[in-house]
Amino acid sequence: MDASASSSVVSRMKLAVSNLPNFNEKNLKSYPQNRTSVYSCCYSAQGSQHRFPFQPCMISSPQLVDERNRIPNGFYITKDVPKKNPVGKAFCSAGVCTYGDSVVEESSHIAEEKIGVLLLNLGGPEKLHDVQPFLYNLFADPDIIRLPRLFQFLQRPLAQLISVLRAPKSKEGYAAIGGGSPLRRITNEQADALKMALEAKRKHVNVYVGMRYWYPFTEEAVHQIKRDRITRLVVLPLYPQFSISTTGSSLRVLQNMFWEDECLSGLPVAIIQSWYQREGYIKSMADLIEKELQNFPVPNEAMIFFSAHGVPVSYVEEAGDPYKGQMEDCIYLIMEELKARGVNNAHTLAYQSRVGPVQWLKPYTDEVLVELGQKGIKSLLAVPVSFVSEHIETLEEIDMEYKNLALESGIENWGRVPALNCTATFIEDLADAVVEALPLATAMSTSGSTSKESDNDPIKNAIRIFFGSVLSFILLFSPMVFKNNLL
Numbered sequence: 120m121d122a123s124a125s126s127s128v129v130s131r132m133k134l135a136v137s138n139l140p141n142f143n144e145k146n147l148k149s150y151p152q153n154r155t156s157v158y159s160c161c162y163s164a165q166g167s168q169h170r171f172p173f174q175p176c177m178i179s180s181p182q183l184v185d186e187r188n189r190i191p192n193g194f195y196i197t198k199d200v201p202k203k204n205p206v207g208k209a210f211c212s213a214g215v216c217t218y219g220d221s222v223v224e225e226s227s228h229i230a231e232e233k234i235g236v237l238l239l240n241l242g243g244p245e246k247l248h249d250v251q252p253f254l255y256n257l258f259a260d261p262d263i264i265r266l267p268r269l270f271q272f273l274q275r276p277l278a279q280l281i282s283v284l285r286a287p288k289s290k291e292g293y294a295a296i297g298g299g300s301p302l303r304r305i306t307n308e309q310a311d312a313l314k315m316a317l318e319a320k321r322k323h324v325n326v327y328v329g330m331r332y333w334y335p336f337t338e339e340a341v342h343q344i345k346r347d348r349i350t351r352l353v354v355l356p357l358y359p360q361f362s363i364s365t366t367g368s369s370l371r372v373l374q375n376m377f378w379e380d381e382c383l384s385g386l387p388v389a390i391i392q393s394w395y396q397r398e399g400y401i402k403s404m405a406d407l408i409e410k411e412l413q414n415f416p417v418p419n420e421a422m423i424f425f426s427a428h429g430v431p432v433s434y435v436e437e438a439g440d441p442y443k444g445q446m447e448d449c450i451y452l453i454m455e456e457l458k459a460r461g462v463n464n465a466h467t468l469a470y471q472s473r474v475g476p477v478q479w480l481k482p483y484t485d486e487v488l489v490e491l492g493q494k495g496i497k498s499l500l501a502v503p504v505s506f507v508s509e510h511i512e513t514l515e516e517i518d519m520e521y522k523n524l525a526l527e528s529g530i531e532n533w534g535r536v537p538a539l540n541c542t543a544t545f546i547e548d549l550a551d552a553v554v555e556a557l558p559l560a561t562a563m564s565t566s567g568s569t570s571k572e573s574d575n576d577p578i579k580n581a582i583r584i585f586f587g588s589v590l591s592f593i594l595l596f597s598p599m600v601f602k603n604n605l606l
């Protein structure tokens with residue numbers, strides 16, 4: 120999507136993203152933990168310099184919310200009064216947001232309702248042969264490599280080059296965990312479990328899986344949703360915390376599809392943007408941690424080491440990604456839950472999996488592990504916290520690379536909390552989140568054609584690819600990339 124199309128999408132759809140202030144214990148004292156708690160109540164700033172259409176916002180007074188949550192010709196956010204923080208500003212917190220001008224009629228008015236739940240996830244290569252094309256899809260995403268507007272024509276050639284250069288290292292990782300990502304299998308299992316949990320609540324739904332970078336792609340899932348004539352849809356990203364690079368990127372795909380298709384633009388949709396604050400999720404994480412601590416010789420001496428997937432600092436500081444703030448809130452809530460159970464272990468948070476020659480969120484997991492070893496920490500429980508399935512970064516990076524590094528650094532007792540996968544309490548909570556979101560689904564009323572003629576012009580494309588490849592080549596072989604050995 121080029122920049123002009125992007126900004127008109129912004130003006131038409133005005134999807135919102137919630138934001139929270141950076142971690143501050145005082146703020147969090149009033150932070151709601153109940154699972155039906157919070158819903159977004161903000162919308163995007165028009166004419167933003169960022170290409171990202173889902174902008175965070177702060178609302179200056181609670182009274183403003185009612186007026187602001189109805190946005191002409193676009194995005195409508197329902198429910199909830201904003202929570203006031205101690206500095207007197209009401210802030211939007213994470214939750215459900217919906218499209219459209221008007222709330223959809225009650226289900227009793229609809230002849231035959233067919234409910235769909237769309238699970239969004241990242242996707243992963245299933246065979247070593249898939250690794251390079253998977254990486255291409257990932258790096259071709261403008262929400263993953265955010266180029267300045269002037270250089271956007273380099274996106275695809277750059278993605279081609281980076282994916283080819285990174286593939287050998289990634290393949291080693293995937294080979295070490297059995298030759299492919301378990302993500303598709305686990306996500307399908309979660310989808311089945313969610314369907315059953317919803318059936319137990321007398322909600323009969325079709326659950327779809329839409330991956331961002333590998334099969335089954337989000338686009339395929341949406342086509343199936345159309346074929347199945349779904350009349351109401353809940354979109355549930357399988358990322359507890361919102362990031363531009365994950366949920367944001369998948370929502371952008373959906374947004375483009377819905378905008379271009381009149382049938383879809385009339386479909387009532389509710390989007391659950393982030394759900395890390397849900398009681399069921401927090402308790403499920405606390406259960407796993409509590410259980411795993413029992414495997415240590417002296418459970419209360421083990422440090423709880425939260426390791427989150429990182430994002431480049433510029434996402435947070437320049438583009439307003441709420442990811443870091445949400446992550447810190449999430450850790451706070453898990454620790455509060457543990458304290459309430461009498462678990463008072465020390466804890467820390469670090470960020471893993473950085474890629475490329477830019478600054479990522481700090482502290483870095485590998486550096487902190489070495490420091491903790493040097494400080495004399497002997498027992499450490501690693502807790503992957505940004506993702507709810509086992510994947511390459513838990514199975515290879517944490518279980519192999521970081522474990523070895525920790526042991527070499529003097530840590531003697533190492534443990535790792537498993538990913539939630541299909542943990543019953545967690546799936547139950549996701550089912551509750553879907554049930555709560557359902558009445559909030561509203562139709563996106565606008566549709567329109569995109570002006571993407573230039574994308575279909577073969578001559579322009581050929582010129583782009585040629586110059587793009589030359590420039591990418593120069594960029595990639597710049598000494599910085601090699602000096603840092605980061606590809």
Ligand SMILES: C=CC1=C(C)c2cc3[nH]c(cc4nc(cc5[nH]c(cc1n2)c(C)c5CCC(=O)O)C(CCC(=O)O)=C4C)c(C)c3C=C
Pocket residue numbers: 241242243244254257262263264285288289300301302358362364365428429430431474505506509510511512
């Ligand atoms: C919340 C989770 C994730 C964030 C945030 C995220 C951002 C992000 N990731 C990359 C680059 C890569 N990610 C890769 C794999 C990968 N990433 C996540 C999750 C988040 N990414 C998952 C779950 C996976 C694994 C999927 C699987 O196959 O199991 C990879 C490929 C693997 C590798 O080579 O290391 C890359 C590359 C960037 C650049 C980024 C933010 C900008």
Ligand SMILES: [Fe+2]
Pocket residue numbers: 428472
């Ligand atoms: Fe990633």
